[in-house]
Amino acid sequence: MTANVPEPLLALSGVNTFYGQAQVHFDLSITVARGHIVCLLGGNASGKSTTMKIILGLVKPRSGEVTFDGASLIGLSTPQIVRRGIASVPEARRLFADMSVRENILMGAFVRNDRDAVAQDLDRMLTLFPKLGQRLSQRAGSLSGGEQQMVAMARALMSRPRMIVMDEPTMGLSPLYVDRVLELIRTINQEGVSVFMVEQNASLALEIAHEAYVLQTGKIVLSGPARALKDDPRVRDAYLGGSEAA
Amino acid sequence: MSSWLDYTINGLIVGNVYALVAVGLALIFGVSRLINFAQGSIYLVGAYIGWVAVVQLHTPLPLTIIVVAAAAAVVGLIIERFGLRPLQNSVRIAPLLATIGISFVLDQLVMLTFSPNPRALPSQLPDVRFQVGGGTIGPLDLLIAGVGLTSALLLFVFLRYSKLGWAVRAASQDRDAAMQMGVDVNRVNQAVFGIAAALGGVSGMLVGMYYNQIDTAMSLQATLKGVVAEVVGGAGNVPGAVIGSLLLGLVESYGVAVFGTSYRNLFAFLLLVVVLVLRPNGLFASARQAPPEPLTGTFIAPSRPVRIPRWALLAAAAIFAVLPFFPVSFYVLQTLINAWLLGMLALSLTLVAGTMGQVSLGHAALLAIGAYTSALLSLTLSVPVGLAVIGGGLMSAALGTLLISPSFRLRGHYVSIATLAIGEIVSLVILNWESVTRGPIGISGIPPLSLFGYDLISPSSIYWFSFAVMVVLALLQGRLLGSHLGRSFRAIRDDDIAARAYGLSLNRYKSLAFIFGGFAAGVSGGIAAHLYSYINHETFNTQQSILALTVVILGGLGNVVGAIVGAVALVGLPEVFRIAAEYRILIYGIVLLLLVRFRPQGLLGTI
Ligand SMILES: Nc1ncnc2c1ncn2[C@@H]1O[C@H](COP(=O)(O)OP(=O)(O)OP(=O)(O)O)[C@@H](O)[C@H]1O
Ligand SMILES: [Mg+2]
Numbered sequence: 121m122t123a124n125v126p127e128p129l130l131a132l133s134g135v136n137t138f139y140g141q142a143q144v145h146f147d148l149s150i151t152v153a154r155g156h157i158v159c160l161l162g163g164n165a166s167g168k169s170t171t172m173k174i175i176l177g178l179v180k181p182r183s184g185e186v187t188f189d190g191a192s193l194i195g196l197s198t199p200q201i202v203r204r205g206i207a208s209v210p211e212a213r214r215l216f217a218d219m220s221v222r223e224n225i226l227m228g229a230f231v232r233n234d235r236d237a238v239a240q241d242l243d244r245m246l247t248l249f250p251k252l253g254q255r256l257s258q259r260a261g262s263l264s265g266g267e268q269q270m271v272a273m274a275r276a277l278m279s280r281p282r283m284i285v286m287d288e289p290t291m292g293l294s295p296l297y298v299d300r301v302l303e304l305i306r307t308i309n310q311e312g313v314s315v316f317m318v319e320q321n322a323s324l325a326l327e328i329a330h331e332a333y334v335l336q337t338g339k340i341v342l343s344g345p346a347r348a349l350k351d352d353p354r355v356r357d358a359y360l361g362g363s364e365a366a
Numbered sequence: 367m368s369s370w371l372d373y374t375i376n377g378l379i380v381g382n383v384y385a386l387v388a389v390g391l392a393l394i395f396g397v398s399r400l401i402n403f404a405q406g407s408i409y410l411v412g413a414y415i416g417w418v419a420v421v422q423l424h425t426p427l428p429l430t431i432i433v434v435a436a437a438a439a440v441v442g443l444i445i446e447r448f449g450l451r452p453l454q455n456s457v458r459i460a461p462l463l464a465t466i467g468i469s470f471v472l473d474q475l476v477m478l479t480f481s482p483n484p485r486a487l488p489s490q491l492p493d494v495r496f497q498v499g500g501g502t503i504g505p506l507d508l509l510i511a512g513v514g515l516t517s518a519l520l521l522f523v524f525l526r527y528s529k530l531g532w533a534v535r536a537a538s539q540d541r542d543a544a545m546q547m548g549v550d551v552n553r554v555n556q557a558v559f560g561i562a563a564a565l566g567g568v569s570g571m572l573v574g575m576y577y578n579q580i581d582t583a584m585s586l587q588a589t590l591k592g593v594v595a596e597v598v599g600g601a602g603n604v605p606g607a608v609i610g611s612l613l614l615g616l617v618e619s620y621g622v623a624v625f626g627t628s629y630r631n632l633f634a635f636l637l638l639v640v641v642l643v644l645r646p647n648g649l650f651a652s653a654r655q656a657p658p659e660p661l662t663g664t665f666i667a668p669s670r671p672v673r674i675p676r677w678a679l680l681a682a683a684a685i686f687a688v689l690p691f692f693p694v695s696f697y698v699l700q701t702l703i704n705a706w707l708l709g710m711l712a713l714s715l716t717l718v719a720g721t722m723g724q725v726s727l728g729h730a731a732l733l734a735i736g737a738y739t740s741a742l743l744s745l746t747l748s749v750p751v752g753l754a755v756i757g758g759g760l761m762s763a764a765l766g767t768l769l770i771s772p773s774f775r776l777r778g779h780y781v782s783i784a785t786l787a788i789g790e791i792v793s794l795v796i797l798n799w800e801s802v803t804r805g806p807i808g809i810s811g812i813p814p815l816s817l818f819g820y821d822l823i824s825p826s827s828i829y830w831f832s833f834a835v836m837v838v839l840a841l842l843q844g845r846l847l848g849s850h851l852g853r854s855f856r857a858i859r860d861d862d863i864a865a866r867a868y869g870l871s872l873n874r875y876k877s878l879a880f881i882f883g884g885f886a887a888g889v890s891g892g893i894a895a896h897l898y899s900y901i902n903h904e905t906f907n908t909q910q911s912i913l914a915l916t917v918v919i920l921g922g923l924g925n926v927v928g929a930i931v932g933a934v935a936l937v938g939l940p941e942v943f944r945i946a947a948e949y950r951i952l953i954y955g956i957v958l959l960l961l962v963r964f965r966p967q968g969l970l971g972t973i
Contacts, residue, residue, distance in 0.1 A: 176546060202548040214543040216536050227536050230529070231548035279548070 127190055129154045129283055129314050130175065130206075135184030137170055137338075144170050146338045148184065152283065152331075157305065157315040159325040159346065161355070162335035168318040169211050171335070172287050175316070176208055177201045189282070203231050207281035209289055211318075213272040217261030221252060224260045224271050228278030238278070245274040248304070266297035273304060277313075284308065286317040290324060302328050326350045371501030373623045374616065379507050381615025382514035383576070386569035387592030388599065388607040389521065390562025396538030396602035397551075397558050401779045403465040404445060405566050406589030407472035412438045412567025413574040413584060414476055417487050427490055431513070431568060438567020439560040441472075446559035451552065452963060457667045459725060462779055463919065463962045466727075466912060469585065470955030477582045478948060489575035510572050517565055518608060525604070530557050538602060566592075586908060587631075590790065593783055594638040600648020610649070613637075632794040635787040642784050643772040671925055671971030679927065686833060690826035697941075699825040703897070705937040706832040710890035711910075712917040712929035713839055714883035719915065720924030720972060721847060722879040723859030724781045728789020729887060729914050731769075734796060734906040736762040736888025737895035738803060741812045744896070751816045755892035762888020767880040774876045777862070789911060796903040808902025815896045832893055836930070839886045844926050846882065847973065855879055856924075856973075909951065916958045922968030931969060 128151040137145035144167045152158045162168045173179040174186060177198040186193045193201055202208075207228070215224050225245060229238045246253045249270045255263060260271060269289060276284050289305070290298045306328050309315050319325035326332060326346045334342035334355060342354055349355050387405055394402045415437045419425040425433060449468050453460045491509065495502040525531040530553070536544040537554045545551055570588065574580040591614065599610025614634055621633035641649065690699060711733060719725045740758030743749040749757065769792070773784035796803045803809070815822040815831060822828050846852050854875055858865040862872055895901050917936050921928025936957070940950050961968065 178542060178545070197550070198545040199548045199550045202546060208546045210543060210546060214540050214546075216539045216543065218539055219535060223532065227532065227544075227547045230533065230536075275547070 126154065128152055129189060130316065131185075131187045132171070132174065133185050133187075135174060135181045135186065137167070137174060137179060137181045144338050145174070145181070145184075148335075148338070148340060150333055150340070152314055152316050155309070155312065155314055156330040157309050157317065157328055159329035159332040160316070160318045160335055161320070161322045161325060161332055162318075163320065165337075166335045167338045168320075168335060169287055172208070172211075172285050172316075172318055175201075175206065175285055199231075202279065205279075205282035207276035207279045207284045209269075209272045209276050209284065209286040211287035212291070213265075213268045215260040215263075215268055215271055215275075217259065219260055220257050221260050221263070221271055222256040225252075225274045225278055228275035231279055241278055241280070245277065248277075248307070249274050266293050266300075269293060269297065269301060273301070273308075277308065281313060283314040283316065286315065288318055288320060290319070290321060298324065322355055323350075326355075369500040370623070371499050373619045375498070375501050375503055375507065377616035377619030378612060379510050379576070379615070380619065381595075381612035382510050383569050383573050384591050384595045384614055385514055385608045385611035386517060386565045386572075387588055388595035388611045389517070389604055390558075390565045391592050391596040392599070392602055392604045392607035393534070393538075393558040394562050395596065396604070397534060397541070397554055398450075398461070399602075399779075400450075400461045400465070401593060401596075401601075401783065402562070403462065403589055404449075404469040404472065405562065405592055406585040406587065407469040407476075408438050408441055408445075408563045408566040409570035409573075409588040409592075410476055410580075410582060410585040411441055411472060412570035413487065413580040414480055415567065416571030416574060417480075417485055417580060420488060420490065421485075427509075430571070434567045434571045435564040438570075439564040441567070442559040442561075442563020443556060445563070446555055449959070450559075451555070456962070457966060458778065460667075460962050460966055462725075462782065463915075464959060466915075467955045467958035467962065469589065470912065470951055471959065473582055473585045474948075474952035474955065476585075478952070480582075482582055484579050484581040486578050487571070487574035487580050488578060491575075506576060510576065513568060513572060517568075521561070521604070524561075530554070534558060590631075590786065591634060594634050594787070597638060597780075597783060598641045598649060600650050603648060603650060606648055606650045613649075628794075628798055631790060632798065635791045635794070638787045639772065639784065639791070642776060642780065642787075646776060646780060667923075667966035667972055669922070669967030669971040671922060671928075671973050672969075674927055674970070683837060687830075690829055696825050699829045701938060701941045702934075703825070703829050703832050705934045706829075706836045707890050707894055707897075708914065708917060708937055709836045709930045709933035710832075710839055710886050710893075711914045712921065712933050713836070713843055713926065714885075714887035714890075715914045716918040716921065716924055716926065716929040717843060717846075717855075717886075718879055718883040719918060720922075721852065721855045721859065722876060724785070724876065724879070725915070726770075726785040727782045727908070727911050727915065728785040728787070728792070730906040730908060730910040731789040731792035732762045732766045732884050732887035733891030733894065733910065734792055734901075734903075735765050735884075736891030737901050737906065738796065738809070739888070740892030741809050741895040741901060742802070744813050745809065745811070750819075751813055751896055752818070755815075755889055755896070758892030758895070759885040759889035762891065763881045763884035766884035766888070767877050770880055771873070771877065774873050786908070786911075789908065793903050793907070803903070806902065808900060808905075809895075810900045812895050812899045812901070814899070815893065828897065835889060835893070839889070840926050840930060843882070843886075847924070847926065851875075851878065912958075913954055916954050916961075919961050919966075919968055920957065922970040922972050924973035925968065925970045926973075928968055928970035935969075 130152040132148055132150045135145050135148040160168055160171060170179060174181055177196055188204055216227060225242060232238055252270055289301050302324060305315055326349060329346040332346045332349050333340050387409060391402055391405055394400055412434050416430055416434045419430045419433050445468055449464050450461050453464055489506050491505040495504045525535055533549040533554050534557060537549055537551055541551060595611035595614045596607045598613060599606030617633050617637055618630050622630050711729060715726060715729050736758035739761040740754040743754040743757050744751050769788050773781060776784055797805055815828060822831055854870055858870060858872055858875055866872060917932035918929055920935060921932030945953060
């Protein structure tokens, strides 16, 4: 059956992660197909952010394999992984608060050396995120949460990534901004960038995702096409959190 | 009689020199959240490289500056690569301790290479002075101002327009996020250590030329001044460091104008303590800003302490107790007496730094308070020596706790800075309070130890006395650690936020730890005063504070038996191996470095 499945862009297989004595991931396996939006759902402290950190090399798994485009990421440093083509929108956005919006966006292109193309991409970001135009020289820390989310997404796109990983991109945003963010994720994806996103808000995420996984205290309890999961009653239980669902 | 304008010019020039040191500290703190205690050593190295260049190679001034900057930068890169990078995933206290060890090693290497005697460092500039308003200014002043401004400009351009400069700024605002942009944090660290070292080295050379004198004592002074300026400006804040430095220069200069030269440092440290207490994030940080010290992660290396069976401890104590009955040499007893005195200090520090997590770098001040109190009580008030020593312990407990109490709300590296500063303040007050302490002359003719009217003159009686006192203190401390109080101390060390949420009053517990620790250290100082019969403001210095810290880490932070084992090892082994005195400090520095790198939990394990 596996013979004619195309090789996924990103694959985690059999990942076990520990913080000290505490195990956070149990035999975790996730794949992201090329060109797809894949969503990881789960309640608080289920290990979602840690999954992102594993992909980015910020946390090392004790065992298991992570491959990107067929090559292992284990043992690579975060900057090396970024240079392979993975950009990130971290939890709580993590902008460089004392740098200007322009500098923040340009920091996204840190791994690139083609200055002219970078300048063009900056212009492209301003058409994609028109509101940022007037804010370019403002301190990033002084923006509203929604605006900061736009900057974080623009910053991630500036590296011309093959894949973007996002940690709760809609967290703390007003409904208006939530819609915008989801729409932008879809646009980005249509331009050929694969997306792996972590979300607590299942109904929103399943709107735009192709596939989804449900994580419960470090174990994948459910996975499949988003359309199928949307109607699955177990999803609602699961993303509401571990203990109540049982 | 100099004019106010002269004092202002002098303050700004000295401030410029401090700025070169402080900016480097700020860059490093920004990226690594580390206070680099080796910065002064690089400054020292810079001064001596400048001396070699000027006096032996006869290089012209511009070339001298370049040579010094380049050589110092190489030293900085080596420190970063081999001293600190291996500690990246270590406990938080590790890099701080490593920079202390590195600074000891560098200072001693300079001393061994060039001898401790001061040397002249001519500036090769014409000795003329120009009239400016009511004051005068010389070519060297202009050079220093020029170097300061040029460095600031270059740094600004680097941070604002170069790719690496952007990486430095990004990493100092959010290290993880910078890595996710592809920034290689190791390269950023390299860059800031290189820059900091180049600036620090040039600063040392300029100071040497300014006073036309260099010596190895410059190192600690420079670190202290740089740290003061940096903290005043706000740790990690580069422009703040420049302003903090100029402010420090002015405060010192005006202080000297009003009170005299021996007060210079007192003003610097008072400024530091005031800023730390009132605005721990510096004068320019917005009040809302979170403290830059990371709040999570283990501070000291966790470990399972080595359990030593009770009978073994009793046997060891018995052997040491009967030792004087055997034909051991006077020299062996003398060495062990020193070990017991250091052991008492180590007991004190292992409680404060290990059990309570307040890594004090000024513990020698507690010795000094105990020593002066006991000496003065017995000399001027004719209090019996035995009581006077206890009085010294009580005074150390009370005064030490009182002095340290303003910094109870500080954490981590800031505690170390505050205790270092308080230690310096104590020594400066002793120097300047002549009516009581006899100032630089010191106190001589201190009566020998005595107990119930019997003088303890023979080496074995002194040995027994100090051993017995140490054992009693150790037993008390052992009881303390096992009690509810000891558990509360450790709870606060491991997570002060949770401890407070649990209803523990941090101030009360920190006070209790310092009262107990202050008593032990004060008694040690008191006994020492009566042994030495002469003490002055330099008898108990920072080197001893650091030695005590090394002992405590060697034994295992918080570990009572470890503190004594560490003291015996560090005092005894150099004697066993007949290591010459001038190499000892070097060895202590290397021991500290090796411990931090390979066995941060010490020989017997942390508790
Ligand atoms: N650096 C760390 N050290 C120790 N434990 C950690 C660390 N980071 C996370 N954890 C623990 O690991 C578990 C998973 O954390 P993680 O951040 O991955 O959860 P999450 O699913 O992203 O939660 P949230 O929805 O709150 O963002 C939690 O119990 C958390 O307390
Ligand atoms: Mg999370």
